[in-house]
Amino acid sequence: MSAPATPRPTLSTPAPAAPAATTSTATSARPTGLDWRLRFALLSIIWGFSFLLIKVGTEAYAPFQVALGRVFFGALALLTVLLVRREGLPRGRRTWAHLTVAALLLNTAPFSLFAYAELSIPSSLAGICNATSPLWGMALSLVALSEDRPTRRRFAGLGLGFLGVLTVLGAWQGFSGVDAKGTALALLASLCYPIGWIYVRRTLASTPGSPVALTGAQLLVSTLQLLLVSSLFTSAPTSFPLWPTLSVIALGALGTGMALQMQYGLVTEVGPTTAQMVTYFIPVIATTAGVALLGEQLHWNTPVGAAIVLIGAALTQARRPSGPADA
Numbered sequence: 655m656s657a658p659a660t661p662r663p664t665l666s667t668p669a670p671a672a673p674a675a676t677t678s679t680a681t682s683a684r685p686t687g688l689d690w691r692l693r694f695a696l697l698s699i700i701w702g703f704s705f706l707l708i709k710v711g712t713e714a715y716a717p718f719q720v721a722l723g724r725v726f727f728g729a730l731a732l733l734t735v736l737l738v739r740r741e742g743l744p745r746g747r748r749t750w751a752h753l754t755v756a757a758l759l760l761n762t763a764p765f766s767l768f769a770y771a772e773l774s775i776p777s778s779l780a781g782i783c784n785a786t787s788p789l790w791g792m793a794l795s796l797v798a799l800s801e802d803r804p805t806r807r808r809f810a811g812l813g814l815g816f817l818g819v820l821t822v823l824g825a826w827q828g829f830s831g832v833d834a835k836g837t838a839l840a841l842l843a844s845l846c847y848p849i850g851w852i853y854v855r856r857t858l859a860s861t862p863g864s865p866v867a868l869t870g871a872q873l874l875v876s877t878l879q880l881l882l883v884s885s886l887f888t889s890a891p892t893s894f895p896l897w898p899t900l901s902v903i904a905l906g907a908l909g910t911g912m913a914l915q916m917q918y919g920l921v922t923e924v925g926p927t928t929a930q931m932v933t934y935f936i937p938v939i940a941t942t943a944g945v946a947l948l949g950e951q952l953h954w955n956t957p958v959g960a961a962i963v964l965i966g967a968a969l970t971q972a973r974r975p976s977g978p979a980d981a
Contacts, residue, residue: 702939781940811969
């Protein structure tokens, strides 16, 4: 889920799995009457449950079809918001060309990879793998973004985070009981996000338009991409079971559409630093949902490793105080 990126001096760390292609400040989002803390908690729950919804969706649909439904209903939700606001989609061939690449990196590829991964790994493990995105992002930003300067704390966070990954996977026992292919796909999906964020920062940072318009356009492009891929590599479903179908609809409309709109409001109201903290609640909720509702097994190394990953990710995002402008 990916949250909106903002024009900060260093790479921000959006949340998983629904990723937005804009670096515009979310000035167009309008705060609602609901307290921001409640919206923060609701957003954490929605994105935390996304991995459970993917798991249920793949019980009836091919992974590409789950990803297609996710971006389609997400695009539908954001386009509805634009229609109500009477706001148009972005214009210009160059903008749409960059949005096409952003859609591939931030939606089409990671959503498909997570769906394929959850064919063989628990949804809780997928949620924890998703939490490695800040670690990948820090490592890549040191190479790709000249304004990002390494610090001892950030290097320590990177090392600690990957130690957490090894703990989750049970490296000391030869990764016994862990599906290597599924885990690799989930980690690759998490790597797609920071690559996409860096691309967006380099190409769309000054693009006019609201975050909703740019992200809606991105999801629309992703829908076309996945429609093409699904038609080539999967067969049309012969039935539409209730729970998998509702899961895919909820995954798109709530987790990929309205949750992003909610995130824009949080960025506007409390600032990107506080809003992006939702990232650290997602694996906790994903693990709890998988164990409680899907009966997934939980060994001691999973929560311990996840905690280490989150501490490492938090350290990689630590920045020196720079005054009121950071708020």
